[in-house]
Amino acid sequence: MNINTTLRILFATMLFASCTVAKVAVPDAFSSQAEELRVKGLQGFTFNQSLNFGPYITGEMKRGWDMSSKWQASQISFRPQDQLLRFFNIQTDNLRQTEKNKFQFAIRDGKLMADVFAFETFTERGKVYKSNSIFGEVSQTNYQHYDFSAAIVPYNYSHGQPWKLVMQSEYDRRKDTARNLLDLPYASTAYYATDGKDSITIHPLYIKNVTTGGGKSTKLLGPPMLSGYELRIEDGVIAVVDILQPTVWMYKELDEPTKLVTAAIGAAILLKRKQEVHNE
Template sequence: MKNTILIIAAACLTGCTSIRLTIPDAFRQQATMQHVNGARGNKMSFDHFMTSRIKRGIHLSYPGWGGRGFFLENLLWNKIGIQKSESVTKEKAKFSYTLSDGNHSVEVYADEKEVTKKLEYEVINGQGPFSGFEQLQQYKYVFSALIGVDTTQESKNWELLMTNIYDRKAENDKNPFTYIRQEDNGLATNGIDTIFIKPLSIKNTALPDGKTGKLPFKLLSGYELSTSDGVVAIIDMIDRNIWFYNELDATGKLNISAIATAILARKVHDAKW
């Protein structure tokens, strides 16, 4: 419910504010921006890059096993008109596509899995948005992708892994209002080189009068891709742009483009901008 409220609030804010990801000046001066046409759709293109039509498997969302019953506890809860239960939901999706820069191509095979466990307190015979309360117990999101290069490239296949994991008991979290933060992070590696992926969130936004205002919450706005030498790319989820470091060679730009398009193509974890 909290995530839904954040999305609705963000939509309302866009009507009176300009929400944009701020690209650091130091990186902007050394980078080139490419707008991704068809981002989050079934075919993307930018600059001289183009994906094939994205083949998607069945996108499933279903209740999982493991939800506990609270028979003895509910004997007490029911006396004050409340029913306690536990729910487990699972969601998964797969997709694949080819990305080409006109000379070389890579094959991307991706998989998303998400598991959410919550305690639910409902007012018996209650109606309306405030007739119940959910408390997050566990959350696990895993996004993995294999990026296979063609045989004409002097490069190795890349593996991409991004995760977002929360466990109330393990973290000894006492906050009853903890919600799922869309801040997955991870890395991509070919066994020799490694690219680190860090989420970017915005807290400030531009107001109609030109001044800067603060949002009441952070919003996922993009991802920073970096190596041990520094930032090599930034993915702007709001305006659907990719900023590439100018010193990247053709192979590096193709591999980073594969990582970026895979992130943009996701359906389970969708920033919904």
């Protein structure tokens, strides 16, 4: 198991065991001008899955087959550091794995409708250290590439060209600037949506504090936790997507077609398989 994964599981267990509440931080200036739309339909079985929040309803979710592959083989190396590991009876394997999945759905608000076609891929390369100690196997990630893309196609209204949603990130251990155990790993990212004319930038939001059952704010153990995403047009926030307590906050003054596109982006983000890729 990856050391980072072990820590995240431990922190999450302590978080929920202590009856604390973690949620995205929504700016006060924005929340006073936004609608809070709680998302229903994410829990339970994914068969015949459908989401609804505020006036927005998705059609039945159609998912393709989830495809994954994993390759692990003993590393052949004569480097001094690897020879030293063998002296202590620690074996090293190379690890490669890939994942792919796709899904599609329609979203409507009673008047307008759009189709969404999404595709998600994940690639990872690393090493696995095996020993007879209590740790068993410990993995080290050397490279990760994540790509989530979706086409949002207007169905019964005209609002320019179809929108393309892109969420890409790449992690390279050789370029990682994180030095402390609780630092977030550095990854290059590109998160945005565009129709070729207008663009929406997407910014991950992290939290460092949680609220206890008694209403007291306390610092989160471990590195900051991904809590959601902020959507912006130029310098203005138009929406916040909370992935911890599934909610879409949407700016009230948006026109209806832009609201539908924003709702489609929020639904696609909530439905994708992976969220905090580099800490899973």
